[in-house]
Amino acid sequence: MAKGSLILADLGYFAFAWFDHLTDQGYYWVSRFRLKTSYRVLHIFYQKQTPGGEVFDGIVWLGAYRADKAAQAVRLVRFPVEGKARVYITNVLDPTLLPMLEIARLYARRWDFELAVNLLKRHLKLHLWWSSKEVVVLQQVWAVLIISQILQALRLEIAGRAGVDPFDVSMALLVEYLPQYAYTGEDPIEVFVAVGRALRFIRPSTRKVVEAPVIDPLEILPLPPDLVLVREARYAGKQGSHKPPLKISTQPVGT
Numbered sequence: 001m002a003k004g005s006l007i008l009a010d011l012g013y014f015a016f017a018w019f020d021h022l023t024d025q026g027y028y029w030v031s032r033f034r035l036k037t038s039y040r041v042l043h044i045f046y047q048k049q050t051p052g053g054e055v056f057d058g059i060v061w062l063g064a065y066r067a068d069k070a071a072q073a074v075r076l077v078r079f080p081v082e083g084k085a086r087v088y089i090t091n092v093l094d095p096t097l098l099p100m101l102e103i104a105r106l107y108a109r110r111w112d113f114e115l116a117v118n119l120l121k122r123h124l125k126l127h128l129w130w131s132s133k134e135v136v137v138l139q140q141v142w143a144v145l146i147i148s149q150i151l152q153a154l155r156l157e158i159a160g161r162a163g164v165d166p167f168d169v170s171m172a173l174l175v176e177y178l179p180q181y182a183y184t185g186e187d188p189i190e191v192f193v194a195v196g197r198a199l200r201f202i203r204p205s206t207r208k209v210v211e212a213p214v215i216d217p218l219e220i221l222p223l224p225p226d227l228v229l230v231r232e233a234r235y236a237g238k239q240g241s242h243k244p245p246l247k248i249s250t251q252p253v254g255t
Helices: 016-024 100-108 110-123 134-162 171-183 188-195
Strands: 006-009 028-032 039-050 053-062 074-081 084-090
Touching: 006 100, 016 028, 028 100, 053 084, 074 100, 084 100, 100 110, 110 134, 110 171, 134 171, 134 188, 171 188
Parallel strands: 006 028
Antiparallel strands: 028 084, 039 053, 053 074, 074 084
């Protein structure tokens, strides 16, 4: 991936050494915070107690004990949603570059990967191979990937014409009925737009609305220019396994 790319990581990848490595290599990342992970607060950008729980945005050291310590300071954000605390960490240290709401929205996009796999394997039948020959397997994979991109483009077109969110257009029904309308000479897009709501091709999505506090930039306490953000790491009892870099990248998040 290009340097400056932003990586969304689930808890299966939660590891101090991996986070430090990504930062050293010039990548940005966002991860959920693993419960019971120790940390020490270095700086508080914003902190407020609300009826639902605490809202916090600040810089921390991961690992407050000698056994396991990350080299790079990271940003920790915490906010309540429906009575439960949502906690994320990232190496994008500037809250104005990556606000709390955007972190929540980005992490929620991980579910889109699961939906993409579901489209390929379940709806387009990629779970069954046409042949054991490599050339045929590759042809099947490329054919399914191309078809999936066409379907996504048609879904966006239908949503745009109907004035709805793309996820309100049922992908399962699009896969099932698009070939049938096309076979009879009808324009599938026009049919979906015209009678989609009546036939439930278009219906309210069950996706949860991503929620997070929106903090006024004027309420954010700036990072002190002399704050030390790098230290010697200790990974799983291996002392001195990471040498601090000369400086920390503060470039904007890449696109």
